[in-house]
Amino acid sequence: MERLIFAEEHDQFRASAARFMAAEVAPHAERWRREGIVEREVYRKAGDAGLLCLWADPAHGGAGVADLRFDQIVIEENVRGGEPGFYLHLHSNLVAPYIAALGTPALQGRLMPRVVSGETILAIAMTEAGGGSDLRAIRTRAVREGDGWRLTGAKTYISNGILADAVVVAARTGERTLGLFVVDRGMAGFERGGKLGKMGLAAQDTAELFFNDVQVPGDNVLGDPEAGLPALMRFLATERLVAAIASIAAAQTALALTLDFAATRTAFGRPVGLFQHNRFRLAALRSRIDAAQAWIDQLVLLANAARLTPEDAAAAKLVASELEGEAADLGVQLHGGAGYMDEYRISRMYTDARISRIFAGSNEIMLEIIARGMGLDERGVP
Template sequence: MRSHLFTEDHELFRATVREFITREVAPHLEEWERAGHIEPDLWRTAGELGLLGLGVPEEYGGGGSDDYRFRCVLMEGLARVGAAAVNVVFGGFDDLVGPYLVDLGTPQQKLQWLPGLCAGELGAAIAMTEPGAGSDLRGIRTTAVREADHWVLNGSKTFITGGARADVVVTVARTAEQEFSLFLVDGKTPGFTRGRALDKLGQRAEDVSELFFEDVHVPAENLLGTEGAGFGHLMERLPKERMSIAYYGLAAAEAALDWTVAYTKERRAFGKPIAQFQHTTFALAELATEIDVTRAYLDRAVLALNEGELTAVDAAKAKWWATELQNRVVTRCLQLHGGYGYMREYPIARAFVDARATTIYGGTTEIMKSIVGRELVRD
């Protein structure tokens, strides 16, 4: 079922995205996977093409569009070549750090960081997760204590995407017993250090690191947003992050199905293409139906996000359903590839391991169901 989500402008943008991915991404994926990081030149090229900071105002070097469908076009293009790790890093700025700076930053903070980030010359990360606090953000133990004209941060973070190369880190810290605040931590600040690069199952080209804060002195003007309102700031922006994970999950499922349909038409067994066996056609029919039904819901959710009407509950529904769908689809598609599906030279193999994280990061499936369930039983 063809999506009616996109207009002619989006299709023109898709041509730019396709050329960028064909030339700058697809040929290097295996190299980046082996190295465990993406070459920085990719981000400078993306910046030159206007692919970074799509929602950042033009005066700060961004695309100046609040239409999330352009981001969806980029996600679809990356999913077609199995570039999940590249998408996560794009999303780290466009869906996380960028909106925080645009919505909450002072003019000085925006001028200091956004132009360089949109140009791909600087890197950014957001540091929420800690060794003892994942989906439960209220368990954060990193502290920030005010001393004269600065704050002193102490604590640690883990599973931080982009942490190794981040020039600025949006850091969540406890500023009172029941209050959290957000801080812009310059990567060169004394006392701020980066730990080991974490060895992940999938998305291996994505840089994920530990971060440590030991008496890190952050100027008072680096407070992002309102003191004590950090938890509210996070809750207001998590729907966009979860929508991003959901949409890429759907795009990855669509790509996996397309690869598998093509493979089953070519692969022969017992004298005919395996696509002609009833088991294969039934499996493909089931996957296509689930994907189309999910597409209908996510298209509506994207339009709601554009209008500022996507609720946390609806984003949670989209996130858990689409990522669980992604995992079901890639698992069954790998099975239909037979032994070749287990070989990394086939994109379905990378898609299989890359998908496993999507039901975990951005809030686990169980947390998403809790959000939906609480709303249902609320008095």
């Protein structure tokens, strides 16, 4: 499907991003999956290549390009030709914007140049054991002490948990209020658990984080320490659109792999892709993926115009992640026994895809957001 949202400059940038993934990511991906973590150096190389935080202020080393299409291209090319466990979109599009928008000038000046260069790797810590997608259930607490804050609690399932040099931590500052705090590597009382084993995304390091009376200076507070929840809500729409971009790219990739395999794998004397049942399933999937792609492309343009709504972002994340799962599942089925072998990429894509319906808010939460946007909540129906 031709995608008209991209101009020549985007096409040139895509070619550059694809070359980077082929040269600096793909050759190392198998080893990273075995080791359960990517090399720190790949973030610095991505920074040198101009692939991190393109939107960032030139004063901090960024390109100052507030066009989500460029970030979309980086995400798509990483999914297609790099390694999905290389979480540069978490670094660039989910965490860094909190620092750039809410950080004090001192914090921005200290962190953002190193974030853009890839020398400082970022993570965000919201999830807690038993809390899941419910941010209001957060128990990690921050208590004001002098000019700073004392942070106590624990977080789990934190992506980039081992690699991260700076972590944005959501903590309770009052009975009904949350604050956002930046915890730096090496702060006394900040500890990490070991890498957590996962069913997919093997190259992506995930860990538990512990905050034992961590003294956080005042300059490390992001915005109003009692307005963390509205801030999270503000940024979550973009997070969910970014998740949708990655999921639909994975669906496209899974379908492409399956089409290639189905054209050569034979059963009863002909390629499996030529059986009517299989052809029709692939055709239906092609149609639905392309429809979702066109919609997500439109939402990227709306995000550029600051018109992305939480409901649209939730719907895109819901649809794209479900399609990713379907595409990977059908791919495994049509690969036959080969699809169950990890030497075939479709096997890894199948296990990678399962988390997409859970992170950035589970798909059940996405349905709640969409329904409430339709007026279908406890206040009554339209």
